[in-house]
Amino acid sequence: MSEHAVSFAGGRLLGVLTEPDPARARKAAPTVVSSNVGVNHHVGPYRFFVDLSRALADRGFASLRFDQSGFGNSAARKDTLPALERAKDDHVEAMKFLATRRGSPSIAAVGFCSSVDVVHRLAATDERVAAACFVEGYSFRTRGFYLRYPKRYFERARWIRLAARRVPKVLHRLPGAWNLGRYSAAFAGQDEVFVRDYPEPAALRRDYDAMNARGVHQLFVYVGGDSAFNHERQFLEFTGQRAFARTQRLVFLPKADHTLFRVADRADVVARICDWMERDVSPTRPT
Amino acid sequence: MAALFFGPRAQQLYGVLESPSGRARKTGVLLLQPGVHEYMRAHWAFRSLAGALAARGFAVLRFDYRGTGDSAGEPEATTFEACVDDACVAAEELRDAGMVQDLVLIGMRLGAAVALRASAKLPFARRVLLWNPIVTGRAYLEELEQMDRALRLQLLHALHAPERELGGYRFPDAARDSIARVDLREERAARPRRVEIFVESAETPPAIAALASSLVRSGHTVKSHRVSSSEPAAFPDAALLAQEAIRTLVARAEAAE
Numbered sequence: 161m162s163e164h165a166v167s168f169a170g171g172r173l174l175g176v177l178t179e180p181d182p183a184r185a186r187k188a189a190p191t192v193v194s195s196n197v198g199v200n201h202h203v204g205p206y207r208f209f210v211d212l213s214r215a216l217a218d219r220g221f222a223s224l225r226f227d228q229s230g231f232g233n234s235a236a237r238k239d240t241l242p243a244l245e246r247a248k249d250d251h252v253e254a255m256k257f258l259a260t261r262r263g264s265p266s267i268a269a270v271g272f273c274s275s276v277d278v279v280h281r282l283a284a285t286d287e288r289v290a291a292a293c294f295v296e297g298y299s300f301r302t303r304g305f306y307l308r309y310p311k312r313y314f315e316r317a318r319w320i321r322l323a324a325r326r327v328p329k330v331l332h333r334l335p336g337a338w339n340l341g342r343y344s345a346a347f348a349g350q351d352e353v354f355v356r357d358y359p360e361p362a363a364l365r366r367d368y369d370a371m372n373a374r375g376v377h378q379l380f381v382y383v384g385g386d387s388a389f390n391h392e393r394q395f396l397e398f399t400g401q402r403a404f405a406r407t408q409r410l411v412f413l414p415k416a417d418h419t420l421f422r423v424a425d426r427a428d429v430v431a432r433i434c435d436w437m438e439r440d441v442s443p444t445r446p447t
Numbered sequence: 448m449a450a451l452f453f454g455p456r457a458q459q460l461y462g463v464l465e466s467p468s469g470r471a472r473k474t475g476v477l478l479l480q481p482g483v484h485e486y487m488r489a490h491w492a493f494r495s496l497a498g499a500l501a502a503r504g505f506a507v508l509r510f511d512y513r514g515t516g517d518s519a520g521e522p523e524a525t526t527f528e529a530c531v532d533d534a535c536v537a538a539e540e541l542r543d544a545g546m547v548q549d550l551v552l553i554g555m556r557l558g559a560a561v562a563l564r565a566s567a568k569l570p571f572a573r574r575v576l577l578w579n580p581i582v583t584g585r586a587y588l589e590e591l592e593q594m595d596r597a598l599r600l601q602l603l604h605a606l607h608a609p610e611r612e613l614g615g616y617r618f619p620d621a622a623r624d625s626i627a628r629v630d631l632r633e634e635r636a637a638r639p640r641r642v643e644i645f646v647e648s649a650e651t652p653p654a655i656a657a658l659a660s661s662l663v664r665s666g667h668t669v670k671s672h673r674v675s676s677s678e679p680a681a682f683p684d685a686a687l688l689a690q691e692a693i694r695t696l697v698a699r700a701e702a703a704e
Binding site: 163164165166167174176199200201203205206207210232233235315316317318320321324385386417418419421422423424 | 448449450451452459461463487490491494515516517519598599600601602603604605606609612615616617
């Protein structure tokens with residue numbers, strides 16, 4: 161494996177290109193591309209994209225992790241395009257760079273939380289996107305979601321959290337196993353912080369149909385925790401699909417949380433993405 | 448701004464070098480980032496600080512310690528001593544690539560401890576600026592563990608605390624043990640005679656006061672600065688902006704020449 165610090169779009173965008181050893185490289189495979197999650201730089205939450213890039217290289221895949229304009233190490237743009245259009249344009253620049261550097265603009269785009277927006281938009285419309293992975297992507301609460309919702313009342317971890325939140329402020333600084341100290345107040349109202357504009361379910365369904373028609377491989381990774389997703393079937397419920405398309409795979413990890421805080425959960429998702437790349441996206445073995 | 452990999456072939460470090468704008472100074476600035484979750488939080492602040500310093504004519508290098516960020520290696524390789532070694536490699540890189548004669552080291556939190564230890568090995572380090580320094584590794588670990596408990600509780604992982612993880616990161620015993628041994632009050636060998644301490648706090652914490660006293664006793668000239676902070680109280684993932692601290696640090700780096 162080798163890693164190179166790269167810049168493109170006239171030096172405005174910076175990233176790291178990870179390439180497998182030539183002997184095991186899958187030369188026809190699309191390059192895996194990732195960018196920023198929220199305001200995190202391209203390394204990703206808990207170094208997720210670095211671990212993913214290196215695991216992919218072990219399986220023969222190249223990857224580019226980069227910072228969008230104005231994020232991480234990349235320079236800001238001087239225009240006034242909306243955020244999503246800027247992100248899309250930055251990814252187009254990434255594909256142009258890969259066409260020059262690696263001989264093909266074809267990519268497998270990985271979105272995580274907020275970066276799902278640009279990956280979704282590109283996968284629905286850009287022929288160069290051969291595959292798209294959506295980690296904690298779009299989800300809508302369905303009747304099935306609400307019917308399954310009461311199951312969470314049987315989870316001990318939720319009751320412990322509720323009790324801890326009820327600890328009077330005066331006790332916060334007391335030492336002890338559950339001393340929440342100054343952090344407990346900081347979490348109050350966190351559920352309201354991360355709000356984005358979602359496409360309407362009907363538009364989402366049209367986009368997925370377009371991806372399926374073009375043969376774009378899709379991997380959806382959803383978690384339990386406090387997410388708005390609580391069963392594999394929920395995807396079919398909110399898209400109105402009768403079954404998963406041949407090009408769609410879904411992984412539901414009920415014990416993981418939105419940020420993949422636990423090392424084992426991240427390792428699991430990394431392995432699932434690598435498996436998907438190997439089995440679905442580019443099954444051809446290196447020659 | 449130029450990103451680069453540097454250092455020994457088997458242990459490449461990822462860094463970002465800012466070239467000075469305008470008249471280049473003969474002094475460069477090496478930025479030592481904090482550790483664990485604070486590394487992510489502080490990335491934007493370090494980019495801003497590097498940009499502000501470059502605009503004042505400094506060549507600036509910020510980099511990822513081995514096993515962190517984009518640098519090679521796994522967290523198992525990341526001990527405090529390894530971070531100090533990486534800082535020395537980065538200092539040499541900055542002298543070569545930035546074409547500077549001497550350096551100011553600016554370190555934040557755990558990076559401040561790295562800066563102080565590394566400065567003893569760098570004859571061309573003129574001044575060390577410690578930004579919210581951790582003073583003892585044990586107190587820092589206790590703080591991390593408290594944050595870890597709160598995060599696991601919030602994220603519904605309170606029932607099973609995996610071993611050798613902290614704040615969502617792999618945190619092997621070697622890293623924990625090496626940090627536990629850190630006590631800046633014992634760092635007698637720091638070479639630059641001038642050390643400045645910056646604290647984003649309304650009052651000087653007792654540990655910081657003790658650090659200043661011990662540095663003075665060992666022959667250093669110490670200047671302390673209290674900087675107002677507009678940061679959200681404590682949300683462990685919130686990005687750090689630190690505009691006031693950055694202004695003060697830039698001014699003091701300029702004063703070093």
